[in-house]
Amino acid sequence: MRSALTCFSLAMLALLSAACGPGGSKTSLAAGAASADAGKPSTDLVFDGISTADAINPNEITLSWQPAILASTGSGAGLMRYHVYRGLTEELAKQESSFVATTDPGVDSFIDSGLPDSTTIYYRVVAMDTEERTSITTEVASAHTPSSYGAGTIDYSSDILPLWNTPMPGDANTTCLSCHTNPGAGMLDLSTLEGVLAGVGSLGAPDSFVIPYQGESSWSEFLSRMSVWPNFFEHSPYFAEPTGLAAMEESLMAWISEGALAEADSTPPVFEFGDSETAGRYFGEFTAFDTVQITFPHAVDPESLPFNGSRAGQLEYAIYAGVDSNNINWDKPVAIGLVELANENDPTISTSFEWLESDSLIVVVRPMDASGRSVPFDFENYNPETASASEITNFRNRMRNQSANEREIFIQR
Numbered sequence: 001m002r003s004a005l006t007c008f009s010l011a012m013l014a015l016l017s018a019a020c021g022p023g024g025s026k027t028s029l030a031a032g033a034a035s036a037d038a039g040k041p042s043t044d045l046v047f048d049g050i051s052t053a054d055a056i057n058p059n060e061i062t063l064s065w066q067p068a069i070l071a072s073t074g075s076g077a078g079l080m081r082y083h084v085y086r087g088l089t090e091e092l093a094k095q096e097s098s099f100v101a102t103t104d105p106g107v108d109s110f111i112d113s114g115l116p117d118s119t120t121i122y123y124r125v126v127a128m129d130t131e132e133r134t135s136i137t138t139e140v141a142s143a144h145t146p147s148s149y150g151a152g153t154i155d156y157s158s159d160i161l162p163l164w165n166t167p168m169p170g171d172a173n174t175t176c177l178s179c180h181t182n183p184g185a186g187m188l189d190l191s192t193l194e195g196v197l198a199g200v201g202s203l204g205a206p207d208s209f210v211i212p213y214q215g216e217s218s219w220s221e222f223l224s225r226m227s228v229w230p231n232f233f234e235h236s237p238y239f240a241e242p243t244g245l246a247a248m249e250e251s252l253m254a255w256i257s258e259g260a261l262a263e264a265d266s267t268p269p270v271f272e273f274g275d276s277e278t279a280g281r282y283f284g285e286f287t288a289f290d291t292v293q294i295t296f297p298h299a300v301d302p303e304s305l306p307f308n309g310s311r312a313g314q315l316e317y318a319i320y321a322g323v324d325s326n327n328i329n330w331d332k333p334v335a336i337g338l339v340e341l342a343n344e345n346d347p348t349i350s351t352s353f354e355w356l357e358s359d360s361l362i363v364v365v366r367p368m369d370a371s372g373r374s375v376p377f378d379f380e381n382y383n384p385e386t387a388s389a390s391e392i393t394n395f396r397n398r399m400r401n402q403s404a405n406e407r408e409i410f411i412q413r
């Protein structure tokens with residue numbers, strides 16, 4: 001069962017600990033339940049505390065736990081209620097002032113909403129019995145919300161569509177749109193953004209030309225697609241007199257380098273952990289003293305458009321690591337994994353990175369779609385500690401739209 005409780009008043013990071021005090025809770029205490037022991041910690045409550053915290057999108061985290069029972073009777077799970085605490089550090093989550101909400105009886109999960117994106121948030125859950133005695137629970141779990149999608153700023157209908165009215169040299173009545181509006185006949189449809197993104201061809205063999213892939217999509221790719229066999233002659237007047245194309249270049253280049261996905265992609269890619277084919281294939285090991293290799297299944301992203309018939313090639317994997325769960329460096333991935341199109345049919349992807357900091361580590365893999373891929377960015381030299389504000393913004397745009405259902409893996413040298 002899922003608790004519908006959320007704390008809506010929370011919008012800003014700074015308000016995290018204060019905005020959702022006890023008054024912010026949407027449930028009232030069960031009538032007549034209070035006793036002399038109310039609010040007192042009791043060793044009679046057997047409760048393991050929070051078991052999972054997962055970000056489900058940039059602004060929501062879902063929590064779950066195993067039901068508590070009373071040691072004296074071995075029962076009581078159905079009547080147990082739970083206090084949820086939240087903080088920006090593990091220590092804060094352990095304080096009473098970090099209280100967020102109380103669930104209804106018997107509820108063993110909670111969705112926390114209105115959270116800031118790109119932030120690690122710590123949670124603690126305490127069980128409360130019908131006498132309002134509470135468990136003594138110090139377990140804390142954390143989750144990191146992904147960055148919000150930074151939608152492109154170039155609008156297709158007002159900035160790009162008019163470009164397709166460029167007349168064919170020598171034939172003022174023929175424009176790109178004279179030919180490119182008939183997708184059913186195997187023609188690229190330039191009249192809608194969807195048509196452009198889908199390219200020509202069937203779903204099984206699509207031919208999309210503006211989706212950036214491994215950073216190679218560019219103005220020159222656009223031109224080469226336009227000049228490609230078997231229909232070069234259709235375009236030859238444009239190439240014979242290239243001033244018309246040159247006039248389109250600046251706006252189209254800007255659009256392409258925005259990722260051309262100017263519409264918000266609300267669902268980041270996800271790993272299908274429940275899939276029996278891929279279950280257990282998410283692992284890592286030291287392959288040399290200083291090298292860690294991790295192997296994981298492809299993620300799926302229904303909203304990523306097929307590239308050469310493959311959705312796998314649309315995704316990228318950001319690998320984060322830390323000496324333990326609380327020290328994962330979310331400001332800089334240790335590696336970015338890409339699927340080589342040649343290997344797209346392999347059921348798993350492997351990536352290696354250097355690790356000298358400790359004998360064991362925690363690794364997290366987050367799939368990302370292509371929406372941020374063409375933001376110019378230099379990973380090698382990026383240092384979050386000395387980066388300027390615009391470099392940090394660039395980094396977040398580059399890393400936007402990441403999955404939020406990753407699992408941590410523990411690796412020992």
Ligand code: HEC
Pocket residue numbers: 164166168174175176177178179180186187188189199200207208209222225226231234235238
């Ligand atoms: C006289 C008809 C005609 C005109 C005008 C025309 N094209 Fe084409 N174009 C075609 C045909 C036919 C093809 C091959 C089939 C397809 O890809 O749609 C093609 C293919 C393309 C492709 C490659 C599509 C892909 O997925 O690889 C691009 C890009 C393109 N045209 C852009 C343009 C642009 C931009 C203009 C205007 C500046 C233009 N075309 C004007 C007929 C035309």
